[in-house]
Amino acid sequence: MINKILNNLKLGFFNLIVKVYKKIKFRIIFDKNLILPVDKIKNKKINYKFYSKEILVRNILLKENNKNKLNFIDLGGRDGETYFLKFYKNFKVNKNFEKDKEIFNKHYNYYFNDLKPQESKNYVMGDICSEYFLKNKEKFINFFDVVYSNEVFEHLKKPWIASFNINKLLKVNGICVTICPFSQRYHESPSDFFRYTHQGLKSLFENEMEIEIIACGYDIDGRRNDWNGSGLINDYVPEDNFGAWRENWYTILIFKKIKSLN
Numbered sequence: 001m002i003n004k005i006l007n008n009l010k011l012g013f014f015n016l017i018v019k020v021y022k023k024i025k026f027r028i029i030f031d032k033n034l035i036l037p038v039d040k041i042k043n044k045k046i047n048y049k050f051y052s053k054e055i056l057v058r059n060i061l062l063k064e065n066n067k068n069k070l071n072f073i074d075l076g077g078r079d080g081e082t083y084f085l086k087f088y089k090n091f092k093v094n095k096n097f098e099k100d101k102e103i104f105n106k107h108y109n110y111y112f113n114d115l116k117p118q119e120s121k122n123y124v125m126g127d128i129c130s131e132y133f134l135k136n137k138e139k140f141i142n143f144f145d146v147v148y149s150n151e152v153f154e155h156l157k158k159p160w161i162a163s164f165n166i167n168k169l170l171k172v173n174g175i176c177v178t179i180c181p182f183s184q185r186y187h188e189s190p191s192d193f194f195r196y197t198h199q200g201l202k203s204l205f206e207n208e209m210e211i212e213i214i215a216c217g218y219d220i221d222g223r224r225n226d227w228n229g230s231g232l233i234n235d236y237v238p239e240d241n242f243g244a245w246r247e248n249w250y251t252i253l254i255f256k257k258i259k260s261l262n
Contacts, residue, residue: 048198049217052089053150053179053252056215060175060254061146062103069109070145073169075128076152077112080120084150090221108146128152129162145174153180154194159204167208170257175214176205182218182249185227187235196251208262211255219250 061072074080085101088094104110113124124140126133134141147170156162170176178201186192198216205211228244229235237244 049215051215051217051219051252052221053219053250054084054087054089054094056252056254057084057148057177057179058100060177060214062100062107066107070107071143072108072110072146072148073124073140073144074110074112075147075149075166076114076155078114079118080110080112080123082110084148090225111144128165129156129158130165131161133161133165134168141168142171144169145171146177147174148177150177150179151181153178153196153201154184154192155189157191157193159194160207163204163208164262166205167257167260167262170209172257172259174257176211176253176255176257178205178253179219180251182251183247184249185229185235185237185245187229188233192234198251198253201251201253202255205253205255209260210258212258213253213255215252215254217252219252220248222248222250224248 074082074084077083082101082104085104086094086097094100109122111122111124112120113126113128115125115127117125124137126137147166153159153162166176180194180196180201182195182197184195198218202211202213202216224246225248226243226246227248228237228239
């Protein structure tokens, strides 16, 4: 009798789970993969910070209140559509985009850079990690108040040369904003070479400039995003019970240039 009651309870519980699943479409996963032996956590203090990269950048850029407009260059800026203002955070659309863009345009002269020819007076064509990037671009040396790049440095074959060129472009007391992956799936655009820790990224620029750190750390807002690629740029990730790529971290470095070392 007791066994019959227990079996009915188990069946009822199972049926309830099935009904709830059909209603809200969730899944339960039991991870039976290898669990590595680790010691008990003894210290949770870290020497870097976590940020929401889009919110951080807007707070820094849009609070500028100079009498004169500042010169801003967006490295890897594609078609110059100020994509960095279009998202609130973690790929959520910025509902204040038009207002933010209006404020941005009030404070900055916007220039953008990429590899392919484009017709725009504010377009600076060239490979930022080329030794010849500044050839015939002398007017842009010590010209920019802000040098910005987002998801560019992982694609640079020689990022140490990029940091050299950025030093030349950036004025003393100018701001450099660099955002790139610490952990992200492989994706070619047109190639994919590096991932960066916060210290690794900082060391690239410290070789060229004396800098004052404004922000240095990571954005993990999208850490658990199930992010697979289209497969068109060698970016497909084999899927398992947890989906595709599930560990998305961005490295953030924002600093003020104090003086050039080279």
